[in-house]
Amino acid sequence: MRVSVVGLGYVGLVTAASLAEWGNDVVGIEADEARLTALKNGRMPIFEPGLDDLVRSNGIASRLRFVGPDGMADAVAGSDVVMVAVGTHDGNGGWQTDTISQTLDALVPLIRPGAALVIRSTLPPDYVATLGAYMASQSDPGERPIPTMLNPEFTREGTAIRDFMQPDRVVIGVVTDDDEVGRNALATMYEPSGAPIVVLPAVDASLGKLAANLFLATKISFANELAGICDTYGANVDNVVTSMSYDHRIGGAFLRPGVGFGGSCLPNQVTMTLLAAQAREVHAPLLAAVKQINEFQPRRVLIALRELLPELAGARIAVLGLTFKPDTDDVREAPAHKIVRHLTAAGARVVAYDPMPRARDAAMAGFPDLAVTASPMVAVSGADAVVLATEWRELRDLDWAAAAELARRPIIVDGRNALDPASMTAAGWTYHGFGRGTQQPATWAEPASIAAAEAAVLSLVPTASLGRSLAE
Ligand code: UDX
Numbered sequence: 001m002r003v004s005v006v007g008l009g010y011v012g013l014v015t016a017a018s019l020a021e022w023g024n025d026v027v028g029i030e031a032d033e034a035r036l037t038a039l040k041n042g043r044m045p046i047f048e049p050g051l052d053d054l055v056r057s058n059g060i061a062s063r064l065r066f067v068g069p070d071g072m073a074d075a076v077a078g079s080d081v082v083m084v085a086v087g088t089h090d091g092n093g094g095w096q097t098d099t100i101s102q103t104l105d106a107l108v109p110l111i112r113p114g115a116a117l118v119i120r121s122t123l124p125p126d127y128v129a130t131l132g133a134y135m136a137s138q139s140d141p142g143e144r145p146i147p148t149m150l151n152p153e154f155t156r157e158g159t160a161i162r163d164f165m166q167p168d169r170v171v172i173g174v175v176t177d178d179d180e181v182g183r184n185a186l187a188t189m190y191e192p193s194g195a196p197i198v199v200l201p202a203v204d205a206s207l208g209k210l211a212a213n214l215f216l217a218t219k220i221s222f223a224n225e226l227a228g229i230c231d232t233y234g235a236n237v238d239n240v241v242t243s244m245s246y247d248h249r250i251g252g253a254f255l256r257p258g259v260g261f262g263g264s265c266l267p268n269q270v271t272m273t274l275l276a277a278q279a280r281e282v283h284a285p286l287l288a289a290v291k292q293i294n295e296f297q298p299r300r301v302l303i304a305l306r307e308l309l310p311e312l313a314g315a316r317i318a319v320l321g322l323t324f325k326p327d328t329d330d331v332r333e334a335p336a337h338k339i340v341r342h343l344t345a346a347g348a349r350v351v352a353y354d355p356m357p358r359a360r361d362a363a364m365a366g367f368p369d370l371a372v373t374a375s376p377m378v379a380v381s382g383a384d385a386v387v388l389a390t391e392w393r394e395l396r397d398l399d400w401a402a403a404a405e406l407a408r409r410p411i412i413v414d415g416r417n418a419l420d421p422a423s424m425t426a427a428g429w430t431y432h433g434f435g436r437g438t439q440q441p442a443t444w445a446e447p448a449s450i451a452a453a454e455a456a457v458l459s460l461v462p463t464a465s466l467g468r469s470l471a472e
Pocket of ligand 1: 254257258
């Protein structure tokens with residue numbers, strides 16, 4: 001199958017490389033010159049495990065090539081399927097649909113009869129609802145509109161290629177597909193995955209994508225609240241979650257407490273859905289709570305350090321891990337950055353380390369007062385406390401006994417419950433995890449700022465709905 005993929009960010013590049021690996025003839029189209037030049041010269045503009053090998057081998061096999069806007073017309077005209085994976089975040093917690101609208105305006109007239117348009121970008125449902133009329137307006141009267149489908153992605157950074165090739169399901173959202181050309185093309189395309197294919201109306205598919213992320217965010221916030229409850233009883237959240245996970249209605253995934261969820265999807269999509277609910281006066285207190293809990297988690301690190309240290313102001317704190325999760329170079333909404341911000345505001349001297357050079361550069365650019373090192377042991381040397389903010393394997397496997405010798409005070413706050421408390425204690429550390437039996441006042445707070453944080457979250461929920469909820 002001949003495929004064009006427009007937009008080569010995390011989603012588009014993984015899609016293009018994986019489809020090429022399945023034997024398709026793929027052209028990736030990218031407007032950003034620096035990104036395109038990097039790809040043409042065999043350099044990856046993003047870090048994703050295995051992606052460089054896939055791009056290189058499929059380039060050599062002539063199944064994958066990259067073009068700029070000047071190559072778009074030829075690539076699209078020669079394609080059976082045209083996929084769009086351009087960005088839809090405004091970078092400020094909201095949606096932006098200008099890029100996809102402009103992309104569609106440029107693309108649609110180039111698509112040849114019989115080919116299908118597939119939108120892989122995550123879109124707001126109200127924009128999806130306009131797509132049918134838009135596609136009809138792009139065809140001549142009496143002509144059938146181009147088959148147009150949504151195909152939301154469920155890939156996680158760090159495991160994106162495996163998630164693409166072995167998905168739990170493939171969702172197809174039908175915008176317009178009178179002769180089933182689009183769904184047949186996608187069914188053929190995804191045959192190698194062996195995954196069930198779920199065909200839905202487009203708006204349902206877009207909400208199916210959003211709801212999956214909202215539910216994952218809810219699970220994590222639930223685990224974080226549960227960890228606080230476990231702490232008050234001196235119980236171990238790992239054991240509590242293990243006992244829950246045997247129940248097939250619950251499962252054990254995404255119930256790991258810690259400093260909260262970050263990244264480009266979960267935090268933004270919770271906020272954007274809340275804002276949309278507010279605009280429509282829909283009662284959504286659960287999502288408001290999910291957001292509130294998540295925003296509080298990085299502060300729990302400060303709460304712990306204030307308990308464990310005689311004085312936080314002036315203390316040297318090592319923050320290990322700066323990306324929003326391991327195996328990525330992505331620092332968007334990284335809880336580690338929030339921790340650095342809180343610690344700096346509290347007067348601590350912060351020294352940070354991440355295995356990813358790009359993540360270290362981003363932290364240096366974002367925090368002028370932050371010291372960043374290229375070695376975890378240098379960060380730990382002389383530290384009054386260590387915070388594990390991202391559970392990179394390198395950090396989990398650190399020689400913690402040697403690190404304890406280097407620290408001024410061997411105190412660690414494990415922000416990801418990634419280390420074994422008993423081994424850490426044996427290695428000389430005073431260990432503090434989340435919900436791992438460490439007694440910590442669950443409600444400690446800086447009253448003014450917590451009240452402000454709560455007010456900010458509650459302001460997202462329509463007052464009328466709040467009134468109703470209190471009355472009920
Ligand atoms: C997410 C969705 O998982 C994916 O299906 C969708 O396509 C894109 O958004 P991603 O943002 O790459 O993927 O990261 P994910 O693995 O979901 O983790 C998000 C955040 O939650 C990370 O900061 C992670 O550390 C945190 N997390 C995850 C927890 O705090 N606890 C958990 O149990 C799981």
